[in-house]
Amino acid sequence: AQSVTQLDSQVPVFEEAPVELRCNYSSSVSVYLFWYVQYPNQGLQLLLKYLSGSTLVKGINGFEAEFNKSQTSFHLRKPSVHISDTAEYFCALNYGGSQGNLIFGKGTKLSVKP
Amino acid sequence: GAGVSQSPRYKVAKRGQDVALRCDPISGHVSLFWYQQALGQGPEFLTYFQNEAQLDKSGLPSDRFFAERPEGSVSTLKIQRTQQEDSAVYLCASGLGLADGETQYFGPGTRLLVL
Numbered sequence: 447a448q449s450v451t452q453l454d455s456q457v458p459v460f461e462e463a464p465v466e467l468r469c470n471y472s473s474s475v476s477v478y479l480f481w482y483v484q485y486p487n488q489g490l491q492l493l494l495k496y497l498s499g500s501t502l503v504k505g506i507n508g509f510e511a512e513f514n515k516s517q518t519s520f521h522l523r524k525p526s527v528h529i530s531d532t533a534e535y536f537c538a539l540n541y542g543g544s545q546g547n548l549i550f551g552k553g554t555k556l557s558v559k560p
Numbered sequence: 561g562a563g564v565s566q567s568p569r570y571k572v573a574k575r576g577q578d579v580a581l582r583c584d585p586i587s588g589h590v591s592l593f594w595y596q597q598a599l600g601q602g603p604e605f606l607t608y609f610q611n612e613a614q615l616d617k618s619g620l621p622s623d624r625f626f627a628e629r630p631e632g633s634v635s636t637l638k639i640q641r642t643q644q645e646d647s648a649v650y651l652c653a654s655g656l657g658l659a660d661g662e663t664q665y666f667g668p669g670t671r672l673l674v675l
Contacts, residue, residue: 450602478661489564489651489666490603497661536602542660545616546591550602 448473450537452551460559461529467522467554469537479520480538480548481511490536496520507531532558562586564667566652572673573642581637581670583652590657592635593664594627597649606650609635610657642674 453468471477478497482490494505501513511522520537534555538548565584573579585592590611595603596619605619611632620627624643629635639646649671653664 452602482666487668489668490653491666492663495661495663538602540660544660545608545610546655546657546660546662546664547593547605547608547616547619548595548603548664550604552600552602 448475448477448539448541448549450539450549450551452537452554454554455552456555456557458557458559459527462526464525465523465527465531465556467535467537467556469520469522469551471518471520471537471539473518473539473541475541477539477541479511479513480540481505481509481520481522482536482538483507484534484536484553486533493522493535527556527558529558529560531556564652564654564665566650566667566670568670569668570671570673572675575642575644575674577642577674578638578640579642579672581639581650581672583635583637583654583667585633585635585652585654586665587633588656589654589665590632591655591662591664592629593653593655594635594637595651595653596621597651597669599648603651606637639672642672644674647672647674 480495481493496513537551592609594606597603608616609629624640649669653666
C-alpha cells in the first residue's frame with residue numbers, strides 16, 4: 447500500500463529565513479508526487495509536482511522540491527519565507543492505475559513570524 | 561475562469577438529519593473527486609467520477625454516504641442519518657481526466673458540523 451509521511455506537524459520560522467518541509471513516501475510502484483498549500487478557509491492550491499525527469503522541481507511562490515528515489519523523499523524548500531507563506535502544506539502522491547485519487551500526508555503548519 | 565465551487569460553505573446538522581453537499585467543477589473537466597478532511601488531518605479520498613460514471617467509491621466510510629453526478633458535471637454528496645463522526649470538511653476536486661499525475665483543482669470545501 448502507498449502512504450505519505452510528513453515528519454513535522456508544525457514548523458515555526460522567522461521571516462526571510464530558509465525553510466524545509468519534509469515528506470517521505472512509501473510505495474512499491476512508481477509514484478507522482480505533489481505539494482499543495484491550504485490557506486485558512488480556502489481549498490488546496492497546487493505548489494508543484496513531480497512526474498518524471500529532473501528531480502528538482504520548481505513551483506509557484508519561490509518554492510522548490512527535490513525528488514530522491516533512494517531516500518523515498520520529496521522535501522519542500524524555500525530560501526527566504528514571507529509572512530504570507532503562513533499556511534498548511536500537504537504532500538501527496540498518486541500512481542499509475544490509481545485513477546488519480548491522491549493520498550495525502552497529515553500536513554505541516556508553517557508559521558512565519560516577523 | 562471560474563474555479564471549483566462548493567455549496568453550502570458551512571452546514572450545521574442535527575444528528576440523524578440528512579445533508580446534501582454540492583460541487584460545481586471547472587467546466588469541461590472529466591474527473592471529479594470527493595475527499596473528507598477531518599480536523600488536523602490530511603484529506604482522505606471518498607469517491608471518483610469520470611463523467612457521470614462513478615468508477616471508485618472505495619473510500620466512502622459507510623452506506624450512509626452516497627454520491628452522484630448524473631449529467632457528468634455537477635456532483636452531489638449525500639450523507640444520510642448524519643453522525644457526529646461525520647463532522648469534517650468535504651472537499652471536491654476536478655481534473656481534465658487525461659492522465660495519471662494530472663493536477664486536481666480543489667474547491668473551498670464544505671465544513672459540516674453535526675451536533
